[in-house]
Amino acid sequence: MKILLTNDDGIYADGLCALYNALAGEHEVYIVAPEAEKSAVGHAITIHYPLRVREIRRGKFFWGYAVSGTPADCVKLALYELIGPVDLVISGINRGANVGINVLYSGTVSAATEAKILGYPGLAISIDAYENVDFCFAGYFVYSFIKNYGDFILRNVLCLNINIPHLNPHLIKGIKIVRQSTAKLKEFFEKRLDLHGKVYYWQGAEEHTETMEDTDVIALKNGYITITPIQFDLSSYRELDLLKKERIFENFSL
Amino acid sequence: MKILLTNDDGIYADGLCALYNALAGEHEVYIVAPEAEKSAVGHAITIHYPLRVREIRRGKFFWGYAVSGTPADCVKLALYELIGPVDLVISGINRGANVGINVLYSGTVSAATEAKILGYPGLAISIDAYENVDFCFAGYFVYSFIKNYGDFILRNVLCLNINIPHLNPHLIKGIKIVRQSTAKLKEFFEKRLDLHGKVYYWQGAEEHTETMEDTDVIALKNGYITITPIQFDLSSYRELDLLKKERIFENFSL
Numbered sequence: 001m002k003i004l005l006t007n008d009d010g011i012y013a014d015g016l017c018a019l020y021n022a023l024a025g026e027h028e029v030y031i032v033a034p035e036a037e038k039s040a041v042g043h044a045i046t047i048h049y050p051l052r053v054r055e056i057r058r059g060k061f062f063w064g065y066a067v068s069g070t071p072a073d074c075v076k077l078a079l080y081e082l083i084g085p086v087d088l089v090i091s092g093i094n095r096g097a098n099v100g101i102n103v104l105y106s107g108t109v110s111a112a113t114e115a116k117i118l119g120y121p122g123l124a125i126s127i128d129a130y131e132n133v134d135f136c137f138a139g140y141f142v143y144s145f146i147k148n149y150g151d152f153i154l155r156n157v158l159c160l161n162i163n164i165p166h167l168n169p170h171l172i173k174g175i176k177i178v179r180q181s182t183a184k185l186k187e188f189f190e191k192r193l194d195l196h197g198k199v200y201y202w203q204g205a206e207e208h209t210e211t212m213e214d215t216d217v218i219a220l221k222n223g224y225i226t227i228t229p230i231q232f233d234l235s236s237y238r239e240l241d242l243l244k245k246e247r248i249f250e251n252f253s254l
Numbered sequence: 255m256k257i258l259l260t261n262d263d264g265i266y267a268d269g270l271c272a273l274y275n276a277l278a279g280e281h282e283v284y285i286v287a288p289e290a291e292k293s294a295v296g297h298a299i300t301i302h303y304p305l306r307v308r309e310i311r312r313g314k315f316f317w318g319y320a321v322s323g324t325p326a327d328c329v330k331l332a333l334y335e336l337i338g339p340v341d342l343v344i345s346g347i348n349r350g351a352n353v354g355i356n357v358l359y360s361g362t363v364s365a366a367t368e369a370k371i372l373g374y375p376g377l378a379i380s381i382d383a384y385e386n387v388d389f390c391f392a393g394y395f396v397y398s399f400i401k402n403y404g405d406f407i408l409r410n411v412l413c414l415n416i417n418i419p420h421l422n423p424h425l426i427k428g429i430k431i432v433r434q435s436t437a438k439l440k441e442f443f444e445k446r447l448d449l450h451g452k453v454y455y456w457q458g459a460e461e462h463t464e465t466m467e468d469t470d471v472i473a474l475k476n477g478y479i480t481i482t483p484i485q486f487d488l489s490s491y492r493e494l495d496l497l498k499k500e501r502i503f504e505n506f507s508l
Binding site for chain 2: 041053072077103145177188227233238
């Protein structure tokens with residue numbers, strides 16, 4: 001397979017390297033990734049500044065293209081200009097889970113979504129840990145997952161958001177196909193003073209408030225690899241029906 | 255009503271001023287907006303840098319808070335810290351339509367979506383023009399729309415993406431409740447050389463390829479004010495059913 005790799009932790013991130021090592025033996029693998037960390041950028045694209053591209057080497061070998069933009073920029077630029085069509089786009093392996101509301105803020109997921117928008121299958125891979133992350137099993141999982149289901153994913157042009165628990169492989173309970181949790185995050189702002197006595201704020205989130213078993217948040221917490229198929233239509237069809245049924249805006253005049 | 259205004263064109267944008275002027279006579283209006291233009295940032299949030307807040311005056315009067323972040327940051331910071339709970343969040347009036355795939359990239363829409371995530375109703379207002387934009391009618395439309403349907407919107411905690419054609423009001427054909435188009439954009443990258451002979455790329459999009467009448471893209475083009483209720487669950491339920499029915503990942507072992 002011809003595979004494009006990207007991420008939001010930047011081209012030098014360990015998780016990207018783990019993906020590359022797991023896949024390069026069997027597949028034709030290309031890397032186009034942000035030159036610096038771009039997490040929490042959501043589905044941002046760069047239209048008011050030009051994009052720069054640098055060729056990155058590791059030792060003697062060409063490693064990939066570093067782009068001065070977001071993950072979604074990388075996917076567009078790769079597929080339109082730098083690489084051309086591929087069979088599959090994989091984004092990750094992200095340091096930290098991308099489940100629940102965080103999917104909206106995630107650069108990792110947005111890269112896979114962008115692939116789907118452009119008509120290509122995409123996988124977003126994240127691991128549920130921030131410190132001392134072991135990407136070894138996750139890399140092997142992706143390799144094996146593609147070997148088993150690559151044809152199915154390509155045929156159905158699926159975009160899958162995959163989260164992997166940071167557990168010893170024998171403690172992982174299996175795979176669960178689950179919806180994205182929409183439960184609120186516990187968020188807060190911490191107000192601090194700088195060295196000149198001026199106020200600034202740090203934005204933080206503690207945890208999800210989700211309790212439903214059929215969601216990515218809870219399945220991941222319970223030790224499952226979670227898989228959520230992703231789409232990019234933000235229309236609320238339930239509310240579309242409500243508005244049409246109530247004929248609410250129909251006779252509006254100014 | 256207690257209303258929070260924000261946008262992605264920045265706190266000094268004409269569209270925000272038009273909203274303020276249209277609403278401040280009848281409502282308690284607060285402004286928390288990015289200090290600089292933040293369009294195409296999608297649902298980005300700022301977690302790796304602190305946020306700064308400046309109080310902005312217009313003449314002798316306090317105008318609002320300028321935040322060193324994205325539209326989604328502004329909504330969070332306003333509701334959690336600077337203002338507290340409000341009845342309604344309105345984002346805009348954006349210079350340029352936010353329909354179809356562009357909804358994913360839109361900072362304007364993401365601010366209204368963020369309101370909904372936090373449990374508040376939100377409106378994203380955009381006008382379909384970039385040059386010599388007349389915000390006068392759009393401002394009056396928002397005022398009148400809230401007067402007529404404010405209660406309904408609050409009761410149902412709706413998040414509505416509203417696009418207004420840039421036409422003489424008597425040429426506007428009415429309101430259409432429509433879904434977000436998911437048709438591809440015609441996109442391109444333009445490769446140029448800088449003054450040192452180095453390559454850079456501009457990212458551009460020409461137009462939508464949509465043809466379906468029941469979409470925001472076509473209804474707006476046909477002279478209607480479009481209203482699309484927005485949700486923030488990216489799960490593809492059609493594909494969830496497919497994966498569950500085919501039991502495709504069930505017997506996966508590494």
